[in-house]
Amino acid sequence: MSSDAINLLQVILYLPLGFSILIMLFGRLMPEKKNMHKYIATGVVFVETVLTFTLWFWKFLNGSGEMITDDPVTWFSVQGQFKVTYQIGVDGLSMPLLLLSMIVFLASVVSSYYIHDREDLYYGLFLMLMTGVIGTFITLDLFLFFIFWEVTLVPMFFIIAIWGGPNKYYASFKFFIYTHLASLVMLIGIFYMYINGDGSFNMITLRDYFATSGISNGLIMTIFFLVFVGFVTKFPQVPVHTWLPDAHVQAPSPGSAILAGLLLKMGGYGLMRVGFWIFMKTSFFTSDEGKLVRLTLLVIAVISMFYPALIALKQQDLKRMIAYSSISHMGVVLIGLAAFNETGFVAAIFMMVAHGVISPALFLLSGIIEHNTKSHTRIIDRVGGLAEKMPYSGALFVFMGFASAGLPLLAGFVAEFLAFSSIFRSDLFPSYQVIIYVGVLSIIITASYYLWAMMRVVFGKSGEELEDSTPAKWWEIGPIYLLAFFTLLFGVVPGVIQAVMNDWALSIF
Amino acid sequence: MTFENTLSAFLPVYILVGGIVLLLLSDVFVKKRGVSFGLTVVTLFSAILGVYAYDGALPGDGNFFFGIFYRNFATLTLFASIFVAFLIYHDFSDDMLSWDLGVVYTLMLLANAGGLLVASATNLIPLYIGFELMAIPNYGMVAYKSKERNASEAAMKIFILGALATSLTVFGLSLLYGATGSLQFNTVVASIVSDVTALKLLASFMLVAGVSFKLGLVPFHWWISDVYAGAPVSIVSFMAATTKVIGFTFAFQLFLKAIPNWSDQWVFAFTVLTILTMIIGNALGVLQRRVMRIMAYSSIAQAGYIAVTFVNYALVSDSNDKSFALAAGFIQLIAVVLLKISALSVVLIVVKSYGSDDLSNFRGLFTSNPIVGLSFMFALMGLMGVPLLGGLGFLGKFLIVLAAIEANTAISWTLAIVLITGSVISIFYYMRIINEVMVKEDAPEKPLKTSVLVNFVLIVLTLTNLGLMFMGEVIPFYKLF
Numbered sequence: 001m002s003s004d005a006i007n008l009l010q011v012i013l014y015l016p017l018g019f020s021i022l023i024m025l026f027g028r029l030m031p032e033k034k035n036m037h038k039y040i041a042t043g044v045v046f047v048e049t050v051l052t053f054t055l056w057f058w059k060f061l062n063g064s065g066e067m068i069t070d071d072p073v074t075w076f077s078v079q080g081q082f083k084v085t086y087q088i089g090v091d092g093l094s095m096p097l098l099l100l101s102m103i104v105f106l107a108s109v110v111s112s113y114y115i116h117d118r119e120d121l122y123y124g125l126f127l128m129l130m131t132g133v134i135g136t137f138i139t140l141d142l143f144l145f146f147i148f149w150e151v152t153l154v155p156m157f158f159i160i161a162i163w164g165g166p167n168k169y170y171a172s173f174k175f176f177i178y179t180h181l182a183s184l185v186m187l188i189g190i191f192y193m194y195i196n197g198d199g200s201f202n203m204i205t206l207r208d209y210f211a212t213s214g215i216s217n218g219l220i221m222t223i224f225f226l227v228f229v230g231f232v233t234k235f236p237q238v239p240v241h242t243w244l245p246d247a248h249v250q251a252p253s254p255g256s257a258i259l260a261g262l263l264l265k266m267g268g269y270g271l272m273r274v275g276f277w278i279f280m281k282t283s284f285f286t287s288d289e290g291k292l293v294r295l296t297l298l299v300i301a302v303i304s305m306f307y308p309a310l311i312a313l314k315q316q317d318l319k320r321m322i323a324y325s326s327i328s329h330m331g332v333v334l335i336g337l338a339a340f341n342e343t344g345f346v347a348a349i350f351m352m353v354a355h356g357v358i359s360p361a362l363f364l365l366s367g368i369i370e371h372n373t374k375s376h377t378r379i380i381d382r383v384g385g386l387a388e389k390m391p392y393s394g395a396l397f398v399f400m401g402f403a404s405a406g407l408p409l410l411a412g413f414v415a416e417f418l419a420f421s422s423i424f425r426s427d428l429f430p431s432y433q434v435i436i437y438v439g440v441l442s443i444i445i446t447a448s449y450y451l452w453a454m455m456r457v458v459f460g461k462s463g464e465e466l467e468d469s470t471p472a473k474w475w476e477i478g479p480i481y482l483l484a485f486f487t488l489l490f491g492v493v494p495g496v497i498q499a500v501m502n503d504w505a506l507s508i509f
Numbered sequence: 510m511t512f513e514n515t516l517s518a519f520l521p522v523y524i525l526v527g528g529i530v531l532l533l534l535s536d537v538f539v540k541k542r543g544v545s546f547g548l549t550v551v552t553l554f555s556a557i558l559g560v561y562a563y564d565g566a567l568p569g570d571g572n573f574f575f576g577i578f579y580r581n582f583a584t585l586t587l588f589a590s591i592f593v594a595f596l597i598y599h600d601f602s603d604d605m606l607s608w609d610l611g612v613v614y615t616l617m618l619l620a621n622a623g624g625l626l627v628a629s630a631t632n633l634i635p636l637y638i639g640f641e642l643m644a645i646p647n648y649g650m651v652a653y654k655s656k657e658r659n660a661s662e663a664a665m666k667i668f669i670l671g672a673l674a675t676s677l678t679v680f681g682l683s684l685l686y687g688a689t690g691s692l693q694f695n696t697v698v699a700s701i702v703s704d705v706t707a708l709k710l711l712a713s714f715m716l717v718a719g720v721s722f723k724l725g726l727v728p729f730h731w732w733i734s735d736v737y738a739g740a741p742v743s744i745v746s747f748m749a750a751t752t753k754v755i756g757f758t759f760a761f762q763l764f765l766k767a768i769p770n771w772s773d774q775w776v777f778a779f780t781v782l783t784i785l786t787m788i789i790g791n792a793l794g795v796l797q798r799r800v801m802r803i804m805a806y807s808s809i810a811q812a813g814y815i816a817v818t819f820v821n822y823a824l825v826s827d828s829n830d831k832s833f834a835l836a837a838g839f840i841q842l843i844a845v846v847l848l849k850i851s852a853l854s855v856v857l858i859v860v861k862s863y864g865s866d867d868l869s870n871f872r873g874l875f876t877s878n879p880i881v882g883l884s885f886m887f888a889l890m891g892l893m894g895v896p897l898l899g900g901l902g903f904l905g906k907f908l909i910v911l912a913a914i915e916a917n918t919a920i921s922w923t924l925a926i927v928l929i930t931g932s933v934i935s936i937f938y939y940m941r942i943i944n945e946v947m948v949k950e951d952a953p954e955k956p957l958k959t960s961v962l963v964n965f966v967l968i969v970l971t972l973t974n975l976g977l978m979f980m981g982e983v984i985p986f987y988k989l990f
Binding site for chain 2 (some may be wrong): 024025028075082118121146147148149150151153154157158161162169173176177180181184187188191192194195
């Protein structure tokens with residue numbers, strides 16, 4: 001089929017891995033020129049971004065969310081039975097997330113310039129992480145998906161454990177064990193799919209097979225819950241969210257940005273691709289069992305929107321507050337999925353993209369604050385007067401804070417609006433409207449903790465912490481401008497990225 | 510059974526014996542370490558080639574069969590020993606011990622000859638003789654640094670418990686003979702003894718206990734951690750690789766080829782033992798502070814993963830599924846050989862440089878020597894079962910779980926879940942070591958003493974482990990049996 005696009009995709013997937021190995025093996029040979037590693041890594045990410053946008057303008061600008069893929073190639077097989085195929089492809093679900101990956105990676109690689117400790121290892125791991133994330137978004141075989149999914153764990157573990165804050169070991173181990181355990185549960189789900197499928201791990205084959213094989217609803221429910229455990233832990237939602245605040249707080253700011261911007265989206269993407277998309281051709285989700293599943297999602301989503309928002313209200317650490325707000329925002333994605341209509345799915349993807357550009361910016365801003373305060377603190381009460389001492393950072397903080405709180409004309413609002421309008425139109429609405437109203441209420445809390453934090457950090461009385469602050473350097477503030485640009489773009493002209501999502505959502509319902 | 514047939518069938522054994530004679534002669538007349546080393550490696554290499562000299566059974570004889578099972582296991586045994594020979598060369602380099610090199614190599618070749626017999630036997634007598642031929646040199650090798658207290662203790666422990674295990678096995682074998690009246694596998698399989706369940710049960714239990722001692726399944730695992738901590742590191746790598754392969758060859762031959770029909774009697778025992786091994790082995794690993802002890806418990810746990818194969822094999826009825834189950838176990842065995850030797854060679858380098866295997870000595874390994882540090886990390890990730898970075902270590906476990914799930918019974922689902930739980934527990938101790946390796950602060954200041962040979966072993970094993978995972982179509986994994 002369109003093998004040129006696939007070749008381009010292969011380059012996008014493996015270029016970072018190749019440079020990752022090169023930097024890790026030979027990076028130490030050039031210690032004299034200290035800047036080499038970061039410029040190589042930035043170059044790679046930049047080339048990746050250009051390639052991805054090329055792919056976007058070439059294949060997706062017309063608003064078609066159709067799957068672009070090649071024929072599967074057998075990787076290894078077991079007498080035609082245990083078949084692992086190699087197949088990659090993009091469609092209206094993965095392409096927006098691929099674009100998002102590039103934006104977030106570009107922002108975080110530039111804002112990593114403050115790291116001077118063991119740069120070769122850092123940028124090597126960074127690029128390896130990049131391959132893991134891209135691979136998760138574009139593979140169409142469950143075995144490969146699982147491999148790439150797990151590959152992201154290892155570099156992230158080291159990024160937290162080596163360049164993290166004071167409590168880094170605890171946080172990195174907690175992160176690793178939570179997500180690894182969850183993905184092994186997901187693996188059992190994948191096995192379940194394999195033994196009930198036609199002896200293949202290929203997602204497209206499985207999707208077609210389940211459509212015709214008359215797989216029972218109870219079985220789909222079991223599979224769905226098994227994979228759901230894996231995805232919801234990465235996602236994360238209450239009650240498996242406890243690793244996230246620790247990991248975010250202890251990780252270095254670029255690490256937090258990737259964690260919030262992309263690793264959480266992997267959970268959402270996986271749920272949509274493996275949990276929903278594969279079974280979309282069956283009538284499961286409109287059956288009674290399917291309704292039960294969606295009701296569970298709705299309840300989890302509402303609890304996860306409401307409860308972490310309340311916790312965020314009383315947080316002292318800026319990063320911790322943003323981390324809890326992330327959990328709260330990801331609940332919106334689940335609301336969209338629970339609604340189970342076109343609008344809901346578009347809302348889910350859009351929320352992931354919107355949150356993916358907004359929350360990294362907030363994490364990077366809190367990194368700037370941490371680097372510029374005297375005692376390197378992020379405690380909200382001690383940092384005050386950002387507007388006075390660092391006006392540009394202060395302005396951006398207000399901008400991104402409002403975006404996260406869901407101000408109209410910014411990306412977050414579009415997603416939340418779509419999500420709630422979808423749930424009001426779904427078949428769950430009449431009977432469970434009370435639950436939904438609770439979810440809507442949580443937006444007020446979100447707005448209040450952001451406003452309160454902004455009031456203290458940006459406009460508060462300037463204390464002694466920021467006395468010696470210097471204006472943020474270009475590589476500190478530049479990435480945030482980039483993210484702010486996309487926040488505004490997706491808010492004012494959502495159509496640029498929403499068209500493919502719409503087309504994709506229409507094609508699967 | 511003509512002379513030519515016998516010669517080509519037993520060619521690798523003859524090569525090993527010839528190598529032993531040459532080694533002993535060179536020990537007397539040449540007295541050069543390099544010569545002993547070269548002779549050993551060449552002998553093992555030619556023995557691998559010799560394995561492929563003959564195919565099928567000897568005419569008019571039912572005691573040996575040189576099929577695909579024999580070739581796979583014999584090749585793996587000899588292959589592991591080649592790398593162990595490299596490590597022994599590095600380990601026995603002190604002035605006090607350097608003249609022992611030839612003797613240790615002799616013992617190692619002898620053990621390999623035993624391994625070849627085990628892999629080819631289709632009769633309980635050569636099977637047992639081969640197994641003992643492997644075990645007795647092993648005791649000698651463990652006892653080699655007899656001046657050290659820990660080494661003597663380790664040797665004593667492995668000898669006494671090994672003798673106990675042997676006697677249990679022999680007892681089981683004699684009961685087996687009593688029940689079936691035959692020693693050849695095919696007549697044992699064919700004989701119907703359904704009315705003497707108690708006898709079968711007793712024989713199975715004796716055999717399971719004896720084999721579990723050798724493989725180190727919980728609760729017969731106590732000796733392993735002491736032996737690992739006391740014996741020279743290179744000898745431990747021999748035990749973790751070659752001996753482990755031969756042990757599993759013996760067990761597969763015995764349970765899967767000789768008495769598969771008795772599976773009702775031994776499946777339950779193996780289920781309980783593997784569950785205990787995977788949980789307790791991993792849990793005890795978390796408590797350890799010395800790396801050799803962590804390695805010991807990791808060995809125990811890995812043996813537990815592979816032992817799931819027995820249950821998988823017994824619970825599926827289709828012959829394709831059976832050979833898939835066996836292939837899965839074999840792939841994990843390859844992975845354990847590759848990963849354990851490369852992990853232990855790093856431990857060897859550290860012990861040689863700093864004198865102890867305390868966890869703090871591994872600090873900063875990644876910075877001080879990237880080849881060593883990186884291959885150590887890859888080895889540990891393989892043992893942990895991390896996808897992609899763990900290479901074959903992940904694939905092996907994946908296939909074992911898959912084989913269990915294909916059996917689709919309550920027992921095999923339990924085993925699959927326990928295997929996954931066990932490998933989650935194992936993250937704690939593997940990641941602890943990996944973390945030490947990556948940390949830069951407070952690293953030991955003395956430089957690391959490594960050698961070209963050990964670096965060669967590390968690079969070859971790491972690349973093999975990572976590469977084999979992508980060779981799915983080149984090496985048809987499923988057609989191993």
